[in-house]
Amino acid sequence: MTCADFRVDATAAVAVGKVGGTDHPLWVELPVDMGPELKHLRYFVAVAEDLSFSRAARRLYVSQQALSRIIQQLEHQLGVKLFERTTRSVRLTSAGQAMLGPARQSIAAAEDALKTAQRAGSGGYQRSLRVDISSSGLQTGAVLLRHFRQLHPQIPVLQIEEGVTRGLVALQEGRLDVLLGLATHCPIEIAAEVIRRETVVLGTAADHPLADLEVVPVARLADFELLLPTEEAAVEWVEFVAQFCRQAGIRVRRWPGVTYGSHGAADVLRERLCVTPTTRWHEPPADLVFRPLVEPVPVFSWAMMIAPAVENTPQVKAFVECARLVAKQYDWLLPRQDDMFREADATS
Incomplete structure (x- = not known):
């Protein structure tokens, strides 16, 4: 040839x-249509922000002619006009306005990808720590995250609040790193470590009859409806409450309504529609009271549940170390001498 x-x-x-x-x-x-290059998007955003080709060109350190040519190439590739140009002004078209937000997001995502690669290459953290604390309204998760952010400000945290039932699925599917809650339904392949044994309290309105008691025997709950989550959201908590009620010789009377988060719960408690067994709240409202439950004393075992694929990653190891430090600092694991309810202890 x-x-x-x-x-x-x-x-x-x-x-x-x-x-x-x-x-x-x-x-x-x-x-193959590769779509606009990142450079094209950067140039488009610069012109859109300055609404001036000359100012944008100076900011980008390119000639005005080169910038204009790149924008024309972008418009030709997309098949739409992004700017209306006159001799005196530049303004975005409707297509340009629609593109500006996503373009900024694409640039930010690309920059994040580059930084992530650089951190990974230098032995740094590769991505956010994905942690489900069950509820930010509860003391345990809120305290842990506050300490973790103070100790490791360089690790971004993706905070999730879906609860144990959905969280276990997310752990198994690789969508979550750490889950906080009761580990009674935790599969054997997922590591679980108890970090706090917390006695359960009863939340009521300040003017509720039970608020006058210093401690509330569990048997007294037979006369009142209890605010509980749905079994779909937190079956482990519903079972836990049913267990200590059975031990006291009573059956649970569930309030028929459902609330989401501590604010919604506080509203129905104030109206004296129900009472709620709970672990301690992070910032309890002043018009609610929380009394210890006794006879028996229910003890809730907070556990860290960790996806096996990520348990040795730097961010997860850092969280585990932080949780152990906080547990020691606040004596969260000290054995108690009172009548503890241990049937639902995740370590048994």
Whole structure:
């Protein structure tokens, strides 16, 4: 084959060589629309923010002619006008306005990807710590996250509040790193470590009859409806409450309504529609009271549940170390001498 026997079919993007009088394809380039480059998006955002090609060009350290040419290429590629230009002004078209927000997000995502790669290459943290604390209204998760952010400000935290039932699924599917809660339903392949044994209290309105008691025997709950989550959201908590009520010889009377979060719970408690067994709240409202439950004393075992695929990652190891430090600092694991209810202890 000689140079004269070689040709490129531009329409089909096929390089053809003649061998023995017959055409044979040497390579084929399939037409692929790669979409706008990141550089095009940066230039578009600069012009959109300055509404001036000359100012944007100075900011980008390129000539005004080069910037104008790149914007024209982008408009040609998209098939829409992004700017309305006159001799005196530049303004975004409706298409340009629609594109500005996503363009900024794309640039930010690309920059984050580059920083993540750099951190990974230098032995740093690769991504956010994804942790489900069950509820930010409860003391345990809120305290842990506050200490973790103070100790490790360089690790971004993605805080999730879906609860144990959904959290266990997320752990198994790789969508979550750490889950806080009762580990009675935790599969054997997921590591669980108890970090706090917390006695349960009863939340009521300040003017509720039970608020006058210093401690509330569990048997007294037989006369009142209890605010509980749905079994779909927190079956482990519903079972836990049913267990200590059975031990006291009573059945649970569930309030028929459902609330989401501590604010919603506080509203129905204030109206004296129900009472709620709970662990301690992070910032309890002044018009609610919380009394210890006794006879028996229910003890809730907070556990860290960790996805096996991430338990040795730097961010998860840092969280585990922080949780152990906080547990020691606040004596969260000290054995108690009172009548503890241990049937639901995740370590048993």
